[in-house]
Amino acid sequence: MMMKTSRIYSFIITFIIMVTVFINAALSDNKNTKIPRFISTKTNEINMRTGPNIKYPIKWIFTKKDEPLEIVDKFDQWYYVRDITGDFGWIHSSVLSQKRTVVINSNKIQNLYKSSNYESRIIAYLEPKVRCELKKCTALMCKLHCKNYIGWVDRKILWGVYDHE
Known part of the structure; x- marks a missing residue:
């Protein structure tokens, strides 16, 4: 028993x-595992390939850490991604980070505000194409960490964030 x-x-x-x-x-x-979603490059030199294997030719080499990319598909440990220019290619998951980054996708300098209000104090001016870490978003603005500044910017000028976020 x-x-x-x-x-x-x-x-x-x-x-x-x-x-x-x-x-x-x-x-x-x-x-x-949600697709599509945004991620970023983990290191300074990352190969984007024409297919999901190291046997495929290198299409492009990313040379900066924290480059935002959009995952549009997955095969095994490889992600099919799109960059800000609209180019697509395959990158191995080991060189990608879940850290969210964005690009100031504008041709002119943008204001970085102290709070999520366009009437708040401007704490910095962001150059076009600068990369920043995404912290969070409201309906109109996103909070970013750019170099030594943390502030808010108009979300419409960002590449790397979806409308529904």
């Missing part, structure tokens, strides 16, 4: 552990 009770407890404990592991894996993986 004691042996049977012990086996039942072992089964119940094993079952609970397996369910917990499965639920945690599903919840943590959900955010990072």
Whole structure:
């Protein structure tokens, strides 16, 4: 009788552990598997290829860390991405970061505001095409970390953020 009770407890404990592991894996993986989504380059030199394997030719080399890219598809450990110029190619997931970055996609200098209000104090001026880390967004503005400044900018001029975010 004691042996049977012990086996039942072992089964119940094993079952609970397996369910917990499965639920945690599903919840943590959900955010990072959504496609399309934006990510960024992890290092200063990253090869974008014509196909999802190192045997495919290099199409482009990204030379800056934190370059925002949009994931549009996935094959195994490779992401099919689009850059700000509209070019598409394959990049291995090991050289990509979940860190969100954006580009000031404007031909003129943009104001960086102290708060999410166009009437707030301007704390910096952002050059066209500058890259910044995305912190969060409201309906009209996004909070960015640009060099030594943290402030808000009009979200319409950013590449690397969706309208629904």
